[in-house]
Amino acid sequence: MTDNKTIIRFENVTKKYDNDTVLNGVSFEIERGKFYTLLGPSGCGKTTILRLIAGFIEPSEGTISFNGKIINDVPADKRQVNTVFQDYALFPHLNVFENIAFGLRIKKMKNAAIAEKVMEALRFVNLNGYENREISEMSGGQRQRVAIARAIVNEPEILLLDEPLSALDLKLRTEMQYELRELQRRLGITFIFVTHDQEEALAMSDEIFVLNQGEIQQSGTPTDIYDEPINRFVADFIGESNIVPGRMIQDFQAEFAGKRFECVDQGFSPNEPVEIMIRPEDLEITSTELGDLLIKVDSQLFRGVHYEISGYDEAGNEWLVHSTKKAIVGESIGLRFDPEAIHVMRFGETEEEFDRRLEAYAGHEPDSSVPTPTVGGARND
Numbered sequence: 001m002t003d004n005k006t007i008i009r010f011e012n013v014t015k016k017y018d019n020d021t022v023l024n025g026v027s028f029e030i031e032r033g034k035f036y037t038l039l040g041p042s043g044c045g046k047t048t049i050l051r052l053i054a055g056f057i058e059p060s061e062g063t064i065s066f067n068g069k070i071i072n073d074v075p076a077d078k079r080q081v082n083t084v085f086q087d088y089a090l091f092p093h094l095n096v097f098e099n100i101a102f103g104l105r106i107k108k109m110k111n112a113a114i115a116e117k118v119m120e121a122l123r124f125v126n127l128n129g130y131e132n133r134e135i136s137e138m139s140g141g142q143r144q145r146v147a148i149a150r151a152i153v154n155e156p157e158i159l160l161l162d163e164p165l166s167a168l169d170l171k172l173r174t175e176m177q178y179e180l181r182e183l184q185r186r187l188g189i190t191f192i193f194v195t196h197d198q199e200e201a202l203a204m205s206d207e208i209f210v211l212n213q214g215e216i217q218q219s220g221t222p223t224d225i226y227d228e229p230i231n232r233f234v235a236d237f238i239g240e241s242n243i244v245p246g247r248m249i250q251d252f253q254a255e256f257a258g259k260r261f262e263c264v265d266q267g268f269s270p271n272e273p274v275e276i277m278i279r280p281e282d283l284e285i286t287s288t289e290l291g292d293l294l295i296k297v298d299s300q301l302f303r304g305v306h307y308e309i310s311g312y313d314e315a316g317n318e319w320l321v322h323s324t325k326k327a328i329v330g331e332s333i334g335l336r337f338d339p340e341a342i343h344v345m346r347f348g349e350t351e352e353e354f355d356r357r358l359e360a361y362a363g364h365e366p367d368s369s370v371p372t373p374t375v376g377g378a379r380n381d
């Protein structure tokens with residue numbers, strides 16, 4: 001059922017071009033007034049989802065609803081959706097004012113009303129006073145804002161943004177991230193933003209959909225996805241991660257790198273093979289005596305805020321560590337980590353199964369009657 005928070009709903013949407021399936025049975029809901037990001041590598045289907053929402057293309061199978069009504073064959077110009085394109089698609093022969101006014105003139109709005117709306121849109125994107133400038137006289141960041149003003153002047157219910165920051169240099173891009181986020185809050189309309197930049201997605205979004213090969217791998221808040229990635233693809237794509245093979249001995253006890261560790265995961269079959277993920281910043285450098293794991297340092301890079309240290313454990317797994325402490329290449333160091341830092345990933349788990357497993361953990365602390373090693377401690381047996 002669609003409740004009144006839901007503005008867009010995809011149900012088993014597939015898009016094929018000839019025999020190529022570019023979206024494969026995708027289902028999701030978009031809630032009103034939030035900032036969503038579609039994140040994934042090139043060719044995974046992000047733009048295809050935007051184009052389906054905008055009405056530029058139709059699904060091959062499945063349904064798309066807008067405010068509870070199926071809109072599969074509603075034409076683009078009848079949808080309350082506007083798009084900001086990667087190249088901004090501004091009209092070079094029109095000045096800033098006329099670029100923004102364009103859609104309103106097509107709607108045959110009166111001049112006075114157009115002027116009022118254009119000026120309001122310019123204020124929203126901090127470009128008041130620029131209305132008579134030519135597009136060629138505007139910088140990249142300013143053109144970007146004109147493109148946004150042109151989209152919001154139509155008062156859409158949803159604004160689609162297809163990699164709108166990719167043409168900007170890093171500093172301007174970071175500034176525009178703040179501006180866009182702030183603009184979305186002030187306008188209160190739904191933004192659906194496409195990017196392949198994970199840091200951008202983490203910084204800006206209320207919700208992220210991580211896509212790969214035409215399927216949604218995982219959806220959730222930035223912290224959910226960063227802290228609890230569902231599989232190797234998501235863990236690797238969002239941030240840096242150490243992923244090593246292991247198995248779940250029993251509830252709250254994982255084995256990897258030849259040792260057993262207390263963890264916070266449960267609901268696996270005894271000895272089930274799994275993948276273990278630990279973030280580089282969750283590994284703490286300590287002495288070889290105190291370490292849960294020993295690694296021989298292979299390389300070290302200074303990254304400004306931290307050192308990036310890599311090395312190999314005795315089982316041959318590579319570990320990446322982010323630490324403010326220095327290490328010495330060629331020497332052994334100990335690594336310490338908490339049970340919560342160990343993320344256990346099940347092979348082939350669907351998002352529903354994954355969510356159910358995680359919900360089952362909530363409020364269930366490891367049972368103290370289960371014989372497990374000390375907190376974060378390793379047991380050699």
Ligand SMILES: Nc1ncnc2c1ncn2[C@@H]1O[C@H](COP(=O)(O)OP(=O)(O)OP(=O)(O)O)[C@@H](O)[C@H]1O
Nearest residue numbers: 017020022040041042043044045046047048049196
């Ligand atoms: N009109 C089309 N005809 C055939 N294949 C298409 C068409 N449009 C897109 N595709 C294919 O669909 C797949 C998904 O494309 P899409 O543009 O959605 O990817 P994307 O995730 O937005 O990628 P990028 O980040 O590179 O823009 C790609 O393999 C692409 O080649």
